[in-house]
Amino acid sequence: MKKVLIHYCIVFFLFQLSASAQKTVDEEKVKKAVVLMQKMMTNPGEMQNVMTELQLLKLTSAENKEAKTRMQQQAVSNAVKIKEEVMSKGGITQKQITTYKENKDRIVPERDEARINAVLKRDLSDAEIKNYCKAVFDAVKKEMNPAAVTQAENIYTKLKAKYSSTAAMSNGAISCYLYNLTQQSIYIMGKVCSADASNANNLNNYAALLTNHGVEQGAIPILNYLNKKYARSPVVMSNLSVAWMGLGEMKTAEQYADSCIRFFPGNAAQAHYVKAVVKESEGNREAAITELKQSIGENYSADKESLLRKMGGKLKAADHKKKLPADALGLSKFVYPELPMDYESAVNSNNEWQIFYKNTDAAIQELQVKTSRLKKTYEEKVAAATKAAATAIKQKNGQLIYAFAANNNSNQSWNNFYQLLSEEFVKKEELFFKELNRLEKINAQSKEAMEAACEAVSKKYENFCGEGQKCPEAEICNAYLTQYNLYMLQMNKLYQKYFSDYIEHKRKMTNELVYAGKQSMDAAYYEYFASESKLQFLYAVKSVHFKTPNITPVLGGFKQYCINVKTNSFTNKGLAKWEEVHCQPDWKVNLGTAGLATHCNKITLTADILIGEASYSADVVTGEWTNFTLEIGREIGSKEIGAVEVSAGGKAFIEIDRRGISDFGVKGTAGVSAGATNAELEGKLSLMSGKASFETKGGTAIDKVVVLFK
Numbered sequence: 001m002k003k004v005l006i007h008y009c010i011v012f013f014l015f016q017l018s019a020s021a022q023k024t025v026d027e028e029k030v031k032k033a034v035v036l037m038q039k040m041m042t043n044p045g046e047m048q049n050v051m052t053e054l055q056l057l058k059l060t061s062a063e064n065k066e067a068k069t070r071m072q073q074q075a076v077s078n079a080v081k082i083k084e085e086v087m088s089k090g091g092i093t094q095k096q097i098t099t100y101k102e103n104k105d106r107i108v109p110e111r112d113e114a115r116i117n118a119v120l121k122r123d124l125s126d127a128e129i130k131n132y133c134k135a136v137f138d139a140v141k142k143e144m145n146p147a148a149v150t151q152a153e154n155i156y157t158k159l160k161a162k163y164s165s166t167a168a169m170s171n172g173a174i175s176c177y178l179y180n181l182t183q184q185s186i187y188i189m190g191k192v193c194s195a196d197a198s199n200a201n202n203l204n205n206y207a208a209l210l211t212n213h214g215v216e217q218g219a220i221p222i223l224n225y226l227n228k229k230y231a232r233s234p235v236v237m238s239n240l241s242v243a244w245m246g247l248g249e250m251k252t253a254e255q256y257a258d259s260c261i262r263f264f265p266g267n268a269a270q271a272h273y274v275k276a277v278v279k280e281s282e283g284n285r286e287a288a289i290t291e292l293k294q295s296i297g298e299n300y301s302a303d304k305e306s307l308l309r310k311m312g313g314k315l316k317a318a319d320h321k322k323k324l325p326a327d328a329l330g331l332s333k334f335v336y337p338e339l340p341m342d343y344e345s346a347v348n349s350n351n352e353w354q355i356f357y358k359n360t361d362a363a364i365q366e367l368q369v370k371t372s373r374l375k376k377t378y379e380e381k382v383a384a385a386t387k388a389a390a391t392a393i394k395q396k397n398g399q400l401i402y403a404f405a406a407n408n409n410s411n412q413s414w415n416n417f418y419q420l421l422s423e424e425f426v427k428k429e430e431l432f433f434k435e436l437n438r439l440e441k442i443n444a445q446s447k448e449a450m451e452a453a454c455e456a457v458s459k460k461y462e463n464f465c466g467e468g469q470k471c472p473e474a475e476i477c478n479a480y481l482t483q484y485n486l487y488m489l490q491m492n493k494l495y496q497k498y499f500s501d502y503i504e505h506k507r508k509m510t511n512e513l514v515y516a517g518k519q520s521m522d523a524a525y526y527e528y529f530a531s532e533s534k535l536q537f538l539y540a541v542k543s544v545h546f547k548t549p550n551i552t553p554v555l556g557g558f559k560q561y562c563i564n565v566k567t568n569s570f571t572n573k574g575l576a577k578w579e580e581v582h583c584q585p586d587w588k589v590n591l592g593t594a595g596l597a598t599h600c601n602k603i604t605l606t607a608d609i610l611i612g613e614a615s616y617s618a619d620v621v622t623g624e625w626t627n628f629t630l631e632i633g634r635e636i637g638s639k640e641i642g643a644v645e646v647s648a649g650g651k652a653f654i655e656i657d658r659r660g661i662s663d664f665g666v667k668g669t670a671g672v673s674a675g676a677t678n679a680e681l682e683g684k685l686s687l688m689s690g691k692a693s694f695e696t697k698g699g700t701a702i703d704k705v706v707v708l709f710k
Helices: 006-014 027-042 044-057 061-090 094-104 113-118 129-143 146-162 166-178 182-195 200-212 216-229 234-246 250-263 269-281 285-298 302-311 343-392 412-460 473-518 523-542
Strands: 587-590 594-599 602-609 612-619 625-632 637-641 644-648 651-657 660-667 670-674
Touching: 027 044, 027 061, 061 412, 113 216, 129 182, 129 200, 129 216, 146 166, 146 182, 166 182, 166 200, 182 200, 200 216, 200 234, 216 234, 234 250, 234 269, 250 269, 269 285, 269 302, 285 302, 302 412, 343 473, 343 523, 412 473, 473 523
Parallel strands: none
Antiparallel strands: 587 594, 594 602, 602 612, 612 625, 625 651, 637 644, 644 670, 651 660
């Protein structure tokens, strides 16, 4: 199940700020918000109830920021207490903790002269690459856990007996990596390349695996071979830059990164990341932040954003470089009447404004019913899913099988973009509320001046219309009308500008948040969210009004003498119809053992691989792959690959985005076992050469490999 990330649930309810938002922080609201946010983080099953309570608090952005700050402070305080307790009971020294923290927080890898000198100084030939892979394989094998070697050999033997192609064998290595059997995955991929080094994708993935586990000195000659054979391959140059960076050789790493960026602008996220680390190593923090933002714009990850904060940078929605449709919901069709600039126009447009308000009220009432129904549907789905997840968690070999991951969004980039965009719009929203308060103060002063002028008119003509006198009705009427018109022209010009800007802001806000939300939200939540967003937009449209005098008697009772009453002609077509976020028509095709389908901006390919069903999704607009879904099961009963056994009475699933596994869970009941290891499926993989590669993990038992090859 794709759950909605807790953070953007909190941000969403800031979307419903009202004009009565307080200028100062409400201490009681902040305290309640902190308690609710902590509850949401520690007990996701209560998410919907907490969301409802947060909604009722109607936090301002300042109150939301204060609540988050206090949560972080409490987390730091708790961490200090835990550290003190561990040090007192475990004999751990402050020096050990400091050393660990320095290594953990290190942005720039230390230069490793021994491993740099161990890199083969010449290019490998076609005849040598296979033997080189064999030499690396043998060197890595010596450093591996013997139990992992035995298990990997068993898996390799069974795979080879079942599949003849090296592509299928490499899928076996990827499958092991998915199960966190990292040494086994390196062993199998190394053995595949040692037997057949003709598959460039296998070589690239083997080099990426080696780099990922601290064997950069063994990976670089393979990547050099590929770089010479396939000139200007972005993934090879990118992987070379990462490998040299891992050794601390920043000059060479930057050269490959620069080449990748020059030849493949817009498709060099990893290269920009390397550049960021290089600039950091040079002490150029500003350039490092710029490069890291460019990397995030091309391929977001939470790790990169965390690094950006560590550097002192701050991510903005625009840094994601998303392409958004100008009018996803067709909100440009929702218009309101022109604000009248004089009293006669106000009288004649009265009917049009009354019809506008009536139509808006009718649409609001209809949408309120729909929103309430969708909210209930979503709440029921969350409750059912929570119950199913609790039921599905079973004990196997004394350990829990996996349930839902905390980071469970299939597209981190869109989700983070949505969060940032929400916060930015909320801040703009508050500026509009401040501006409205300013205009109301001006209006009060202007209205007071108009009323004083009208009182002067009344006093001037108080003795002109007595019995037997010829009353100058038109003159009196125009005297009042002049004051009315001066007031209306001044104020309605200001309000016309305000509402024009405000409704345009609401159109942009609603269109962009609904479009961004559709890319990452759970389908049921999205339907509720989209309906609620439309409702908020209608409330904004209904708030449009104009200023007019409310003095009695109007115009001294002589309105007919200077007002040309001629009601504006207009056609009542009702309120505009909603449009849904632009999508191409859905279509599906069955290819026998595989299938292809599209929905909105996603294209999904399904095919049988080894242990289950895989789905690969790509963004039709950008051409980037966005996520890969592996469903274990399809009522498969039990399957075994080597020592890895998958059993399912329903389905288990894993979702991998461009940064790695983003969600995993159970559909029905499922279990995964690899000997004594029960699967907590985590890891990252390269699915397609040229599109993505393994992320740096480091710190493994095999990072001291020495490769001897002459």
